[in-house]
Amino acid sequence: MSEDRVVIYEEVGADPLADVLVIENEHGRTRVRAVPEPGQLAGLVKRLADEGVDRFELCGGFGAVWHAEARRVLGESVPVGAIYYGFESLASVADYKARFEAGEVLAEAFLIVHPGADPASDRVVRHRDEGGRTTVLGVPDLAGAAAAAAAMAGELQLIEVYGGRRPDDAEPVIRAAVEAGVPVGMSAF
Template identity: 70%
Template sequence: MPKDRVIVYEEAGADPRADVMTIRNAGGRTRVRAVGAPAQMVELVTGLVAEGVDQVELCGGFGAVWHAEAGRAAGGGVPVGAVYFGFESLTGVASYKARFEAGEALTEAFVIVHEGADPATDRVVREKPDGGRTILVGVPDEAGAAGVAAAMAGELQLIELYGGSGPEGAEGVIKAVAAGVPVGVTAYRR
């Protein structure tokens, strides 16, 4: 059965009603939405569940407290996941956070596993006003995620993997970047 999934991240001045990226094919639909503030995410999740989405994934920047809020907003109606980082990525993600808070221009990639996606066409690059970029790229499977991550690793300070099978799917991406870029993977609230 095709999925109807939404990925949510935070971006200054974003309109949560607008799709930043959409991948739609026989495998279902994956949309990426941005919110201007974490509190907007809770309202967005409530609306998405009412709309009929069957899965929500949150950017790692929201953290566990907002992940819990989103789960409550979903009312148990759909799985709500959020990106978390394993021990091998903690030093890198701590460095990313400190550099982000210091105002440094950083580039991150959201690698989105969606059956049938084409990384050449299912790609959106968001230029940040103060420099850096957020790159959203769809890949057909986890092997494709590892290949895309390896090819982009030199320009990235962070990778978040969405739509994968958890640690097994992230393992190939982590090995592909040889621990040179922190890699987060979606975990679900039960």
């Protein structure tokens, strides 16, 4: 049985019913969705779980409160992970948050680990009206995520890694990006 996973992040003006990116192959399906505000998260995860989604991962911008809300809505029926940052990224992620809240133009990447993903075609870049961008990039494995992080680190202020099974799965990405001052978050369930 293949996995049906959805990654959710927040983006002003987003349509929560539209897929930002879909990677689908013999290994399963991974979709990325955005909500315009966190209050829409609970309804979206409930609707998608009712449609058969069997795993969710939430952007680090939601934090523990919204992670708990999604888990409350779904109970123990569907795993819900969220991006958290290790000690090595705390100072730089705090700096990112302050710069974001001050309205600075920033760029981030969401690295979506999905076996068989092709980074050349499984890629979407979302440009914000006020400047900055979010790159959503499918990679086939953690080595591919580390290579992408190393290649992109100079132009990013934040990286989040989705698709790992444990927080320490992000270790190769952390090694590739944190030395360049880019915080790396990873999913924890």
